[in-house]
Amino acid sequence: MNAPAEPLAPLKATLANLPGWAALALAFAAGLLSALGFEPVGSIAGPVLGSALLLLLLAARSTRIAFGLGLAFGFGNFLVGLTWIATAFTYQSQMPVWLGWVAVAGLSLFLALYPAFAALAARRLSTRLVPLTLYFAALFLLTEILRGALFSGFAWNPLGAGWLQLSGVAQLAALIGANGLSALAILAGGSLAALLGARGEPGRLGLVLVFPLLLLIGIAVPRIQKPLPAATGPxxxxxxxxxxxxxxxxxxxxxxxxxxxxxxxxxxxxxxxxxxxxxxxxxxxxxxxxxxxxxxxxxxxxxxxxxxxxxxxxxxxxxxxxxxxxxxxxxxxxxxxxxxxxxxxxxxxxxxxxxxxxxxxxxxxxxxxxxxxxxxxxxxxxxxxxxxxxxxxxxxxxxxxxxxxxxxxxxxxxxxxxxxxxxxxxxxxxxxxxxxxxxxxxxxxxxxxxxxxxxxxxxxxxxxxxxxxxxxxxxxxxxxxxxxxAPLAATPFAQLGLAAPGLFALLLLALGAWIARRKT
Structure with a gap:
């Protein structure tokens, strides 16, 4: 018996047949959308929807364009998140003020290399949406860590900052750090993409459940947490x-x-x-x-x-x-x-x-x-x-x-x-x-x-x-x-540091490899 047709089949075909420039424009729009997770908007809907659109594009397009899709996504994301840099140029007199916008664009393009390499590597590892999502979430996490370390580091605006809107999910930073929250935003985006597509893929149901599970955690955890005692310090x-x-x-x-x-x-x-x-x-x-x-x-x-x-x-x-x-x-x-x-x-x-x-x-x-x-x-x-x-x-x-x-x-x-x-x-x-x-x-x-x-x-x-x-x-x-x-007891992140999100990334990579080996 044939599997039911995917609800997303027409969209996947459309994405696959778009001209290259149009696919890159959509990836750029996905990056702009994902930046809504940053303040002053601070909505997790932006990173989740932006990630979903990028993952659908990566799954539908060939490996040849994957780097460009990741680059366009990152450029849109950082371009919105770094506009404050241009404002800083208005307070000095040594350089023309318009150079501030050149700095914003140039830095955004450089930082976009990190998600670009993550997208390329994930697409090379798998063409199927479920393992592709796991691979991209893991590699994006690892490149976020590198972004905070290489060339003196610039860790501004992790993609997962939008989870502060849902305090329960944000608490997971005590376990996997802010970089781990970024991976969760991508997994949530993959959950929406898998809901519409990936019919018949191994692991689809588990991925579909990620987003509602995170929403449940976000809503429920603050209601069951034991209140902290009143501050008694100096x-x-x-x-x-x-x-x-x-x-x-x-x-x-x-x-x-x-x-x-x-x-x-x-x-x-x-x-x-x-x-x-x-x-x-x-x-x-x-x-x-x-x-x-x-x-x-x-x-x-x-x-x-x-x-x-x-x-x-x-x-x-x-x-x-x-x-x-x-x-x-x-x-x-x-x-x-x-x-x-x-x-x-x-x-x-x-x-x-x-x-x-x-x-x-x-x-x-x-x-x-x-x-x-x-x-x-x-x-x-x-x-x-x-x-x-x-x-x-x-x-x-x-x-x-x-x-x-x-x-x-x-x-x-x-x-x-x-x-x-x-x-x-x-x-x-x-x-x-x-x-x-x-x-x-x-x-x-x-x-x-x-x-x-x-x-x-x-x-x-x-x-x-x-x-x-x-x-x-x-x-x-x-x-x-x-x-x-008063402080809490030392969290797992406080004890392990960046090794904590690193281990989470390895877990996602292993899970992606296991699912990729399973037959449809």
Missing amino acids: ELLLVQPGTEISDKHVEGGLQRSVEDAVRQTRAALATGAPPAAVIWPEATVEFPLEEDPQLRALLVEGFAPGTLLLTGGVAVERAANGELQGARNSLYALDSTGKILARYDKAHLVPGGEYLPLRWLAEPLGLSRLVPGDLDFWPGPGPVTWHLPGLPAIAPNICYEIIFPGAIVDHGDRPEMILTVSNDAWFGASGPPQHHAQARLRAIEEGLPVVRVTPTGISGVIGPRGELLETTARHQPATLRVRAP
């Missing part, structure tokens, strides 16, 4: 000065921004009991604190004994003769007398922002750094844990560093909370909420609360399950008195 005062980049880049702007932070802090300290710490954003103080004890004393004037100031600042590196050689983007801990208790130097610097790669080539071409100044920043040694009086053990992170899974915590000295200070005023409308979403993913992966402070928002506290506990409005001054919740 009180922290978060200060969001409301300082825009344009405010700093005028004569006297750096000094006024410090004065604004001091004024807000003193007003907030006058309205309640002394907090354990006051926290200011990244680069609040852009004067060398270690060389100016009078400034340090002024910053903490009026602080009660035992209250610390944690502030973003700049450290300078000098030669033996006193000549400036470099700078460091730093986070300082000062006591109530202005004494420096600790300094953390940002380890993962932004290429083109904090240092100029290939300066010998870039400068003759008219390229410059986005951040004013001629000195490149120098990187610090990497994750540390601060043990400061009166505070829980803290993993300090500065801005861009929070986007890198498995690289923000010293796992040999597990902290009790993550502190990330940032300056999202550079990033336009879409960058800050995307940055904030990635901080939520790090909280879930590590099972640690995240305290986040920026000059223009989004500041606040994220719970160890990624839940939003306290959040400020953007583009206005604000202060928050908060208590960070």
Whole structure:
């Protein structure tokens, strides 16, 4: 008896007979659709539908076009997700502003190589939709890990960020990381594609059930999770000065921004009991604190004994003769007398922002750094844990560093909370909420609360399950008195790091190979 005709048979034939340019255009549209998973939209429907369309194209077309389909998909995805980079170019005067859009397009095309290679390899391994989906999900996951590591790494906007819409599914990041969530988005897309097609293929029913199962997990898990106990830790005062980049880049702007932070802090300290710490954003103080004890004393004037100031600042590196050689983007801990208790130097610097790669080539071409100044920043040694009086053990992170899974915590000295200070005023409308979403993913992966402070928002506290506990409005001054919740036990991801999603990828590859060997 013949198997029933596939509902999708006419569509598959249409996709197979499209001109090459039309197939690439559809793959590009699928990439645009998948970018709806990123903030400020943040809908998982976009990545799932976009992945479904790409998988149908890969299954219907020959291997020769698979690389192009993956490239077009990735280009559309990154093009939408990285528009904030163009906004950053409007805050500098060394390069034409239109070059920002060239940078967005160029970086998007380069990053699209990762899904392109994943698509090509998956299509070479199988022509059938079910194993093709498993292979592509696994290879996409592995290339996402590589994207965060090669050429200094750029892990911005994992495809799985859209699962934050369904908190239950997002909790799986504690097991397989954010990269694993990206694979789940592709599996969910394959589930929809298999529902319409792949009739008679081995493993079809299992793949069809993936998406409804994930929806069930997403809805049910938050309802059955045991509530976390109320936060009982020391009180922290978060200060969001409301300082825009344009405010700093005028004569006297750096000094006024410090004065604004001091004024807000003193007003907030006058309205309640002394907090354990006051926290200011990244680069609040852009004067060398270690060389100016009078400034340090002024910053903490009026602080009660035992209250610390944690502030973003700049450290300078000098030669033996006193000549400036470099700078460091730093986070300082000062006591109530202005004494420096600790300094953390940002380890993962932004290429083109904090240092100029290939300066010998870039400068003759008219390229410059986005951040004013001629000195490149120098990187610090990497994750540390601060043990400061009166505070829980803290993993300090500065801005861009929070986007890198498995690289923000010293796992040999597990902290009790993550502190990330940032300056999202550079990033336009879409960058800050995307940055904030990635901080939520790090909280879930590590099972640690995240305290986040920026000059223009989004500041606040994220719970160890990624839940939003306290959040400020953007583009206005604000202060928050908060208590960070207790951490969870070390998650599987916290213990295994990127090996956890790597093992998940190997499982998907093995499952794909097993199904591919089965006869129809």
